[in-house]
Amino acid sequence: MNTIKHVFFDLDNTLWDFRKNARFALAELYIKYDVENRYGFTFEEFHPHYHESNEGLWALIRDKKITKEELRARRFKEAFDNLGIDNDALARIFEDEYMETITNYNEVVDGAMELLNYLKPKYKLHIITNGFIEVSKRKIETSDLNGYFDTVTYADEIQILKPDPRIYSYAMEKSGANKKESIYIGDDWIADAVGAKAFGMSAIFFDRLDDNFEMDDVPTIKHLDEVRKFL
Ligand SMILES: [Mg+2]
Structure with a gap:
């Protein structure tokens, strides 16, 4: 070579390090919106659901089956739904603030x-x-x-x-x-x-x-x- x-x-x-920075950002939002106290699920319980939804949707984008807009509309809704939290407004807030929040973290x-x-x-x-x-x-x-x-x-x-x-x-x-x-x-x-x-x-x-x-x-x-x- x-x-x-x-x-x-x-x-x-x-x-x-997207995975690491995403985890920090999501943990910040989870606390900000008091999700554990409101719904009884810890961040550790939530995070695998988000990870699964996000990775799956990015694979669908790569394979041209969905658009990035669909990913943004679906990833938190699916993660919360799968965890047992039925709150579409909360999912939208997470999506809206997530990409802003993630760039506060810069681990490589x-x-x-x-x-x-x-x-x-x-x-x-x-x-x-x-x-x-x-x-x-x-x-x-x-x-x-x-x-x-x-x-x-x-x-x-x-x-x-x-x-x-x-x-x-x-x-x-x-x-x-x-x-x-x-x-x-x-x-x-x-x-x-x-x-x-x-x-x-x-x-x-x-x-x-x-x-x-x-x-x-x-x-x-x-x-x-x-x-x-x-x-
Ligand atoms: Mg990559």
């Missing part, structure tokens, strides 16, 4: 800064994200990630999500990179690893949840430190 000049990253859960994934400091002098660094554009901008600008990336490609700019090859193609144009000189690192098997590989880039799968998917020529890492073996 010594021909690589450009390293593209996924943002959420690859560099910016373990090893991210060490890796970026190692790569920055040797490669041009970029991000391609399926996340919401305004939120993703704030995540980068207000966290330690700010200043490391030559380009950031937002799916929202062209309304095309990973793994569609057109977003990778658009990112190549935007960055002046060539796919043969580029590698992609991400934590979603379909959107990141399979998508980038199908487009013709090298790819590394960051298997944070021990999914253990495998494909020829796509190395799997369990910690960001391991990227150094390849770059």
Whole structure:
């Protein structure tokens, strides 16, 4: 892989610790709206329901079965319904305040800064994200990630999500990179690893949840430190 000049990253859960920050933000809202006292369910009981609903809906977006607006309308309603709290107004309040609240928290994934400091002098660094554009901008600008990336490609700019090859193609144009000189690192098997590989880039799968998917020529890492073996 010594021909690589450009390293593209996924943002959420690859560099910016979405799961951890989301948990902090939701815990804050849970207390703010006194959900435990009003309904008798602890945050620890609530959180798995949210996680399940959110991850499932993001998979449906990726597979083009629902829109982001549908996700926003459904994820908290489903989480509260499944927990046994029937309060659609509360679900709407959580959705309205969640994305505002989450950017108060800026934990990056373990090893991210060490890796970026190692790569920055040797490669041009970029991000391609399926996340919401305004939120993703704030995540980068207000966290330690700010200043490391030559380009950031937002799916929202062209309304095309990973793994569609057109977003990778658009990112190549935007960055002046060539796919043969580029590698992609991400934590979603379909959107990141399979998508980038199908487009013709090298790819590394960051298997944070021990999914253990495998494909020829796509190395799997369990910690960001391991990227150094390849770059
Ligand atoms: Mg991700």
